[in-house]
Amino acid sequence: MKGNSVLTSAAPRHSEKKDRRFDVNRWLRWATWALVAATLVGRLGEYLFIFELFSHFAVQYCVVAALLATYWLFSGSWLVRISVGCLILNGFLVYPWLLADPPAVVESSRDLRVLHANVLYTNTDMQRTIRLIRENQPDLFVLQEMTPPTIRVLAPLRDTYPFQYEIWSKGPCHILVGSRTPFSVDKQSVQTQQVIHLHTTVRGRDMALITVHPRTPVLPSWFRERNQQLAFVADQIRRERRPTLLIGDFNISVFSPVYKRIFDNPDMAACRKGFGIGPTWPRFLPPAMIPIDQAFVNEGFRTVRFQPIEQPGSDHKAVVVDLQWSAEDR
Structure with missing residues (x-):
């Protein structure tokens, strides 16, 4: 009946959408798995040009992995292990170029x-x-x-x-x-x-x-x-x-x-x-x-x-x- 009708209001969804949009952990989880994929796929670059395109950024991967590992460490997530693993894998590619000693030379002058x-x-x-x-x-x-x-x-x-x-x-x-x-x-x-x-x-x-x-x-x-x-x-x-x-x-x-x-x-x-x-x-x-x-x-x-x-x-x-x-x- 018209006089007894009950009006209900829909629950606001604005805050729910906002929470999903700014869920830092969610986006950083995706970033961690993307880092894993880029690291591993790059090692297959011998076989396909698309894979090799991911292989060139080992230094950048080290920086991103270090930042992610620090974040996951302080947030108490097990993803810190994944980030550290990526850091180590890319570090093996980077460190020979960073730590190598200059070649021995007879004297300082050039020929x-x-x-x-x-x-x-x-x-x-x-x-x-x-x-x-x-x-x-x-x-x-x-x-x-x-x-x-x-x-x-x-x-x-x-x-x-x-x-x-x-x-x-x-x-x-x-x-x-x-x-x-x-x-x-x-x-x-x-x-x-x-x-x-x-x-x-x-x-x-x-x-x-x-x-x-x-x-x-x-x-x-x-x-x-x-x-x-x-x-x-x-x-x-x-x-x-x-x-x-x-x-x-x-x-x-x-x-x-x-x-x-x-x-x-x-x-x-x-x-x-x-x-x-x-x-x-x-x-x-x-x-x-x-x-x-x-x-x-x-x-x-x-x-x-x-x-x-x-x-x-x-x-x-x-x-x-x-x-x-x-x-x-x-």
Whole structure:
């Protein structure tokens, strides 16, 4: 009946939705399991390019794992064990690069300096690149992501680096090498692999330089192509009998399982080993930076210095590598 009708009001849901939205523990639990997944999936990067993309951020995973472990410890959750486990797994990848001693050298002076820079193909202000080279005064320079117009802008460098050679590497990008001394180039490497492999003489001693810039491995075919090019240059430096430097933007970090398979070899040494991790990309987002610009030497060289340096106008840091002839070659 109308007079006896009972009105009931619905319970407010605003506070319930608000509680779900700001449930810190819920979101941090998801973050913990995401960290576990990223850590484990990255170790499968040998088999699929998507998996390998997760492998490059071991340092960042260590930081996140440490923060999560601290939070779960004070909140009394068993998830602290999971976070600590992720910290340990990623720590095993990071600590060799953090704790390695610098290579032993005969003396503090250098015999050879090489500057490597990925200038970014959309960067048209080459005056900054010219200044970078003149300030560091390398014996040879390697510039990645050059284009025909920007190569022409570097003409003033020919007064100091009269010997130059460029090749197409991928898309709109070219590689340019400049040297104070004349050199010869292995044309077979250029034609089959888009690799510059040159021989020159510096301060009366024969040496070789190899450089490559493979595709970013975001497609299956590009992943395979990059791995093939990197395996090729690794084989080239192992075969060289001259003191040899292999350098380039390899689009692979030191934490990748593919990197370990290709470059973990007693016949070559990573120049950055003993000088820290040395992240180089992306320069515009420092917390996410990873070490993808690489340099290696064979037994003919010892590394005196490996240092990423600021490079305005690019998404990469440039790298300066100072080398000595090994004791046998001095």
